[in-house]
Amino acid sequence: MWVANPAESFQPIEGFGASDAWAAQFVGRWPEETRQQVARLLFSREFDPAGRPRGIGLSIWRFNIGAGSAEQGADSGIRDPWRRAECFQNAQGYWDWSKQAGQQWFLEAARRHGVETVVAFVNSPPVHLTRNGRAWGDGSEHSNLAPERYAAFAEFLATVCEHFEKAGLPFDYLSPINEPQWRWSRRNGQEGCPWTNEEIRALVPVLGRALQTRGLKVRLVLPEAAQLLHLLGPTEGEPLCSDQLRELFGDRSDALLRTPAVAPVVAAHGYGTTTSRTQLRRVRQDLGERLRTDHPRLRYWMSEYCILDENDGGRLRGPGRDLGIEPALFVAEVIHQDLVLAWATSWQWWLAISPYDYKDGLVYVDRNPAGGRVYESKLLWAVGHYARFVRPGAVRIHVQVDPAGARLPDESGPWISGFRHPRSGTYTFVALNRTDREVPVILRMADGSRLRFRSYLTTPEPDVNLQPGPLMETGRAWTLPARSMVTWVSEL
Known part of the structure; x- marks a missing residue:
């Protein structure tokens, strides 16, 4: 028996999201019916006549502000056109707001469907500002943006934010750097820029002043650490850009949080910490305890994740598209542990739309700039179990196995x-x-209240994705099928 105690509550939930990189630039210009289909799967909160959700109702959308590698074409050094990005400004200072048209279409669709939060994020400064004229660095640990260009970069970002605010599509947050630990170079095959902690501390006040001067409401989110381990202490090979909780949010860096535009958020990516279930839990537990003890003002955002390298004790690797249940259940476990152990207030997936033979997408599409087919994944609906029904403003409450009841679940769940x-x-x-x-589940409320729940079930069966199921009532057994997820929503 599981007991839920509403009197014992934890973090508020800000939402669940995904990014438009990189396929939205093409899919956003596909035939209207197809792109509407993709937008509906990602953003819709409607139900079909049978009571099944039409989409997963993302509440956060990440918009990539490109650096201009697309205009450079093959000269960009990025071989894959799908990983290049346009820029709103050229080297002569001319602004072209028709750029990133496909991404702008999805931004409009997100807002039209009621997506509450938009995060604009930057992989690289514009190529006309970088040291080497490219959207990637020289392989060193230092930024590809020289300090004398910080003000120009800040003005670029402030102008972009101001334009979208005036256009009625405001950004709520701006993430000016991304995975600063990696020494981005041509071999990475995408836009990227390293930043040391010292460089971040120097850039942020400049950017904050540029936003404040224009009276913009957008808040800065930092540091999009490449791994959670980069927050917790020094890491081998990255001495100048790790230990970021202390270096960016500790006593020596109070000025960073005093910058008016900076949100009290620490954003980090879940990569490299899911090799085993033991590591998955330990790192998130350590992060949660560290934040609550030393940084109680900070909210934790898990701001990017997909299945890379080796995971889950070697059972899952990144290469190879898999639309089935196994990657979906694994990612659901990652979400659960981020929420319960690390107290994440938001959880954001990497590629909302993927053309790749890789476990990196929610919705998959044919690799054709002009149009193609759309493929749903079980992973899409697994994220939807949280995104569709755990809305912004919800508060996580304590749920545990009744100590007087059945034995504790083993390390394989259920959760x-x-x-x-x-x-x-x-x-x-x-x-x-x-x-x-199958696992029988009995849920009761600690205050003795009796509740009835609608259920939405995802199983290995091809068409069972957030499928409406039987009612569930507190105090009565409900059978959770093998290799499945269920969301219970109480009735008023």
Whole structure:
């Protein structure tokens, strides 16, 4: 038996999201019916006549502000055209707001569907500002942007933010750097720029003043660390850009948080910490304890993740598209641990749309700039179990196995997380069963209240994706199928 205690609450939830990099630049110009289909899968909160969600209702959308590698073409050094990005400004200072048209279409679609938060993020400064005239560095640990260009970069970003605010598509947050630990060079095959901690501390006040001068409401989010380990201490090979909780948010860096535009958020990526279930849990538990003890003002954003390299004890690797249940259940476990152990207030996936033979997308598409087919993944719907029903403003509540009841679950689960929606007075519970056996679940409320829940189920069956299921009631057994997820939503 599982017991939920609404009186014991934890972090508020800001939302769940994904980014438009890089395929939105093409898919956003596909035939209207196809791009509307993709937007509906990502953003819709409507139900079809059978009561099934039409989409996963993302509440956060990440918009990539490009550096101009697309205009350089093959001379950019980025071989894959799908990984290049346009820039709104050219070397002569001319602004062209028709650039990034496909991405702008998806930004408009996100807002039209009611997406609450937009995060604009930057992989590289514009190529006409960088040291080498490229959207990647020379392989050193220092930024590809010289200090004398910080003000120009800040003005570029402030102008972009101001334009979209005046256009009625404001950015809520701006992430000016991305994975600063990696020594981005031509071999990485995409736009990217390293930054040392010292360089970040120098850039942020300049950027903050540029935003403040224009009266913009956008807030800065930092540092988009490449791995959670880069927050927790010095890491081998990155002495100048790790230990970022202390270096950027500790006593010596109070000025950073005093910059008016900086949000009290530490953003980091989940890569490199999911090799085993033990590592997955330990790193997130360490991060959560460190934040609550030393940095209680900071909110933690898990701001980028997809399945890379080796994961889950060697059972899952990044290469090879897989639309099935296994990657979906694994990612759901990662989400659960980020929420429950690290107290993440938001969780954001990497590629919303992928043309690749890789486990990096929610929606997959044919690799054709002019148009093609759209492929749903179980992973899309797994993220939807949280995104669609755990809305911004929800508060995570305590859920545990009744110590007087059945034995504790083993390390393979099941896992249940619970959320209270203060405005409506309703509750959402997400349960995950990665085992090959059915699991009976009984849920009760610690205050003795009796609730009825609508259920939405995803299983290995091809068409069972957030499928409406039988009602669930507190105090009564509900069978969680093998290798499945269920979301329970209480009725008013």
